[in-house]
Amino acid sequence: MLTTEQKNSYQQNGYLVLEQCFSAEQMSELKQSANNIVAEFDPDSTRSVFSTEDHSKTRDDYFLSSGDKVRCFFEEDAFNEQGALQQDKALSINKIGHALHQLVPEFKAFSHSDTIRDIALDLGLNRPQIHQSMYIFKQPKIGGVIRWHQDATYFYSTPLSVVTFWLAVEDATIQNGCLQVQSGGADIPLKEQFLRYPDDSTELKTLHDIPWPDDDSAKPLEVKKGTLVVFNGLLPHFSAPNLSDKSRHAFTLHITCADTEYAKENWLQATPSLL
Numbered sequence: 001m002l003t004t005e006q007k008n009s010y011q012q013n014g015y016l017v018l019e020q021c022f023s024a025e026q027m028s029e030l031k032q033s034a035n036n037i038v039a040e041f042d043p044d045s046t047r048s049v050f051s052t053e054d055h056s057k058t059r060d061d062y063f064l065s066s067g068d069k070v071r072c073f074f075e076e077d078a079f080n081e082q083g084a085l086q087q088d089k090a091l092s093i094n095k096i097g098h099a100l101h102q103l104v105p106e107f108k109a110f111s112h113s114d115t116i117r118d119i120a121l122d123l124g125l126n127r128p129q130i131h132q133s134m135y136i137f138k139q140p141k142i143g144g145v146i147r148w149h150q151d152a153t154y155f156y157s158t159p160l161s162v163v164t165f166w167l168a169v170e171d172a173t174i175q176n177g178c179l180q181v182q183s184g185g186a187d188i189p190l191k192e193q194f195l196r197y198p199d200d201s202t203e204l205k206t207l208h209d210i211p212w213p214d215d216d217s218a219k220p221l222e223v224k225k226g227t228l229v230v231f232n233g234l235l236p237h238f239s240a241p242n243l244s245d246k247s248r249h250a251f252t253l254h255i256t257c258a259d260t261e262y263a264k265e266n267w268l269q270a271t272p273s274l275l
């Protein structure tokens, strides 16, 4: 599936962009499926927001018990001061997580496709297994920032093996908050580890003081819908807020190698799906 040149580029840069790897029809099907989940979601059933900004906040039970479920999380700016939604429900959801790959037929078929499996194997993931899936809306005007991070923070294993599969369901541009990665590749060791303790308290533990790259030095990945970006667990990346009037839907999978030891301190302990 991947050429030697693509594999070398991934090894060197820590990421690889596979342009329009999937069709517009496939993207429409995933988008429709995500929209159906939101249509069925009762917005009064939770007020759980997803934010990567406030580190003091411990994750709530709605989040911590979502590893084997399909749940909607709100954008931080979805509510007004009175706690009411400021816009339509469909424009208020930050993401759906975290077991779409197991529970929703369209996402299950996509996630377990030969294409995903072959790419995972080509990237060196022996016995690839999916731990998590997310549908990210990056809503117009209120789509929140995703701060600089490395995905191995959340999917720690010995040795590290997590690879993120990030699929553009819609065109991603600088204006609507595309993914931005450290240019020149991953060159800092793991900076943070997200720990879940037996009492279900959580901690984002800092492992060293090397700063994140400057936002200005990052490489924005402006990509067309159907493009798949794969990147390793040490690659620093972020996305800026979406201040535009266009959404930027994406679907992500976090895949590790089943031969590595997945940490029991990781927040998500749901049984992974072998590819």
Ligand SMILES: O=C(O)CCC(=O)C(=O)O
Pocket: 136, 138, 146, 151, 164, 166, 177, 178, 179, 237, 238, 239, 250, 252
């Ligand atoms: O889609 C985004 O804005 C960021 C996603 C991300 O950082 C991740 O999946 O690790």
